[in-house]
Amino acid sequence: MRYSDTHKQETRQKVVKAAARSVRAKGPEGVSVAEVMAEAGLTHGGFYAHFPNKEALVAAAIEEAFGQSARHFGRVTDGLSKAEALATFVDLYVTPEHRAHPERGCPLAGLSSELPRQGPPVREAYERGVQRLVGRIVGWLPDGMADRESLAVSLVAEMAGIVALSRAIADDDEAERMLAAARGRIKHRMGIVQ
Amino acid sequence: MRYSDTHKQETRQKVVKAAARSVRAKGPEGVSVAEVMAEAGLTHGGFYAHFPNKEALVAAAIEEAFGQSARHFGRVTDGLSKAEALATFVDLYVTPEHRAHPERGCPLAGLSSELPRQGPPVREAYERGVQRLVGRIVGWLPDGMADRESLAVSLVAEMAGIVALSRAIADDDEAERMLAAARGRIKHRMGIVQ
DNA sequence: TGTACATCAGTGAACGCGCGTTCACTGATGTAC
DNA sequence: TGTACATCAGTGAACGCGCGTTCACTGATGTAC
Numbered sequence: 206m207r208y209s210d211t212h213k214q215e216t217r218q219k220v221v222k223a224a225a226r227s228v229r230a231k232g233p234e235g236v237s238v239a240e241v242m243a244e245a246g247l248t249h250g251g252f253y254a255h256f257p258n259k260e261a262l263v264a265a266a267i268e269e270a271f272g273q274s275a276r277h278f279g280r281v282t283d284g285l286s287k288a289e290a291l292a293t294f295v296d297l298y299v300t301p302e303h304r305a306h307p308e309r310g311c312p313l314a315g316l317s318s319e320l321p322r323q324g325p326p327v328r329e330a331y332e333r334g335v336q337r338l339v340g341r342i343v344g345w346l347p348d349g350m351a352d353r354e355s356l357a358v359s360l361v362a363e364m365a366g367i368v369a370l371s372r373a374i375a376d377d378d379e380a381e382r383m384l385a386a387a388r389g390r391i392k393h394r395m396g397i398v399q
Numbered sequence: 400m401r402y403s404d405t406h407k408q409e410t411r412q413k414v415v416k417a418a419a420r421s422v423r424a425k426g427p428e429g430v431s432v433a434e435v436m437a438e439a440g441l442t443h444g445g446f447y448a449h450f451p452n453k454e455a456l457v458a459a460a461i462e463e464a465f466g467q468s469a470r471h472f473g474r475v476t477d478g479l480s481k482a483e484a485l486a487t488f489v490d491l492y493v494t495p496e497h498r499a500h501p502e503r504g505c506p507l508a509g510l511s512s513e514l515p516r517q518g519p520p521v522r523e524a525y526e527r528g529v530q531r532l533v534g535r536i537v538g539w540l541p542d543g544m545a546d547r548e549s550l551a552v553s554l555v556a557e558m559a560g561i562v563a564l565s566r567a568i569a570d571d572d573e574a575e576r577m578l579a580a581a582r583g584r585i586k587h588r589m590g591i592v593q
Numbered sequence: 594t595g596t597a598c599a600t601c602a603g604t605g606a607a608c609g610c611g612c613g614t615t616c617a618c619t620g621a622t623g624t625a626c
Numbered sequence: 627t628g629t630a631c632a633t634c635a636g637t638g639a640a641c642g643c644g645c646g647t648t649c650a651c652t653g654a655t656g657t658a659c
Contacts, residue, residue, distance in 0.1 A: 213635070232513055234428045238613060251636045259613065318512040319426055321566035328569065335567050355580035358564070359557065362581065366560025367553065372515035373529050375522065386549035387556065407602070432646060445603045453646065
């Protein structure tokens with residue numbers, strides 16, 4: 206079974222994508238090498254041809270997850286004004302949809318509490334992702350605004366915090382009310398008039 | 400070894416306290432029955448005289464952790480005005496100290512992302528703790544204020560979110576600047592003039 | 594009063610399972626001669 | 627042109643370890659007689 210030049214990279218990418226979903230669904234400790242390989246259509250033994258160990262997979266998965274988010278938000282906000290982009294971001298982030306699907310959601314909302322316990326490679330991938338997300342928000346805040354950096358951090362904390370908190374609330378209606386109210390408050394803080 | 404009437408309860412309490420620390424330090428999946436029992440000065444076999452299974456321990460640990468927080472904040476805000484209590488709360492919560500010590504910190508900041516994946520008993524203990532924390536903030540917000548409930552939820556999300564986020568930042572100085580800025584923003588949102 | 598017995602928190606060996614990791618092997622195909 | 631060999635992604639059995647859980651046992655003391 207000799208393969209094409211890109212074959213191995215394609216396989217690796219399939220594995221990383223499966224892991225990116227799994228790590229958000231189950232956390233870094235919940236990711237299973239054998240399960241991820243099976244999702245990519247392979248057996249577990251082949252794993253070590255692609256990664257030195259599980260930690261490297263998790264780090265790649267975190268990077269991929271942030272990358273997916275970034276591309277997604279890049280796509281939907283493309284061509285919008287800054288204020289529109291901000292509003293769109295909040296309307297997609299602080300939602301029942303995001304609450305219900307951590308496996309394809311933002312790693313910051315889904316992994317915030319457990320990532321700091323991970324080893325350096327994973328933490329570094331995570332920190333880069335967080336910084337990039339904050340940077341995107343900074344870029345969307347009005348030019349003249351003071352302390353945009355700290356406001357962006359604060360807003361990201363609130364958005365990720367409210368999504369994580371809403372997942373702790375069993376009652377769907379109550380959770381949705383929380384999210385709706387938070388959406389309004391966040392936009393208000395961004396200087397967006399409803 | 401016949402024991403006093405309260406002996407078993409005292410032992411259980413020691414185990415729960417050790418677990419409350421461990422669950423915040425390592426997460427629900429990181430808690431080890433044998434390790435917690437050893438911290439309480441016992442061997443692992445005796446565990447099942449106190450709890451039906453590990454999940455029950457984790458649920459009790461979450462409850463204990465929220466209880467410790469509640470008692471702590473109750474003590475330090477006792478006798479203060481509402482505005483003073485709020486300010487004190489923020490000054491204790493959004494701090495490098497809290498960032499550095501998840502094992503004795505707020506479960507919401509330390510477990511937000513992984514708790515929703517736990518079984519019903521654990522999730523219920525967690526949700527009760529979150530609701531109680533939000534309730535405490537509501538009680539401290541000015542009486543006449545509109546939508547106090549949703550503001551409290553939003554503030555709690557931001558506070559827990561920024562502490563969790565700060566733990567992802569490797570650089571201590573940068574993390575401290577984030578926390579200091581967030582402290583100011585949060586107090587401002589609470590209507591507290593600096 | 595003294596003795597046999599019941600009680601029960603705690604002990605520690607053992608079991609089963611899942612999981613990360615290792616490793617000898619497979620087998621299709623490109624390449625050297 | 628045909629053949630032997632090298633390559634290498636992927637396979638699947640096996641290993642070791644940690645962990646939750648079970649269970650027969652211990653031994654100090656209160657209680658029944």
